[in-house]
Amino acid sequence: MQDFKTQVVEAVLALTDQRLDEAGTALRLAEEAAKDDTKSSAGDKYETTREMMQQQIDNNRKLLFEAGRQRAFLLxxxxxxxxxxxxxSLVRTSLGxxxxxxxxxxxxxxxxxxxxxxxxxxxxxxxxxxIPGKSVTFNGRTFLIEEIL
Incomplete structure (x- = not known):
C-alpha cells in the first residue's frame, strides 16, 4: 500500500507542477503585455489599462508563490x-x-x-x-475511518 501512497503524492505533485507552469506562463504573458502596451492619447484609459495589467501581474505572482509554497509543503x-x-496521512474511509x-x-x-x-x-x-474504527460526521454524512497509511 505504500506504493499507492507514493502514487497519490506524485499525482498531487503533478497537479501542483501544472499550477506552477500555468501561473508562470500567465505571469510571463501579463508582463510581456504590459511592456508592449504603448501610451494612447486617452490618458485616463491608459492609466486604467496599466492598473488592470499590474493587478493581473500581482495576482499571477501570488498564484505562482502559492503553488511553489504548496509544492514545498508536499515535498x-x-x-x-x-x-x-x-x-x-492517506486515509481510507467508508466514503472514499x-x-x-x-x-x-x-x-x-x-x-x-x-x-x-x-x-x-x-x-x-x-x-x-x-484513529481507525472512529467516525466523523460532516454535512450529514458519516465517514468511518478504515485505514491510515
Whole structure:
C-alpha cells in the first residue's frame, strides 16, 4: 500500500507542477503585455489599462508563490504511516480516500480517486488525530475511518 501512497503524492505533485507552469506562463504573458502596451492619447484609459495589467501581474505572482509554497509543503510531508490521522496521512474511509496535505481536489492514483484536502479544511479538521474504527460526521454524512497509511 505504500506504493499507492507514493502514487497519490506524485499525482498531487503533478497537479501542483501544472499550477506552477500555468501561473508562470500567465505571469510571463501579463508582463510581456504590459511592456508592449504603448501610451494612447486617452490618458485616463491608459492609466486604467496599466492598473488592470499590474493587478493581473500581482495576482499571477501570488498564484505562482502559492503553488511553489504548496509544492514545498508536499515535498516535506512524512510518508510513513502513523497511528493517527496527521499531515501526510492517506486515509481510507467508508466514503472514499483522503490525502491530508493541500487542498487540491480529486486526483487519481492507480485508477482510484483520492481527494487531497488540507488539515485546515472542515473535513480535514474533523479527521485530524482520529484513529481507525472512529467516525466523523460532516454535512450529514458519516465517514468511518478504515485505514491510515
Amino acid at each position: 516535506q510531508l512524512p510518508l510513513a504511516a502513523t497511528a493517527t490521522v496527521s499531515n501526510g 480516500w483522503f490525502f491530508i496535505s493541500i487542498s487540491a481536489g480529486q486526483v487519481a492514483a492507480g485508477g482510484i480517486p483520492v481527494t487531497a484536502i488540507s488539515q485546515a479544511a472542515p473535513l480535514g479538521r474533523l479527521l485530524m488525530s482520529q
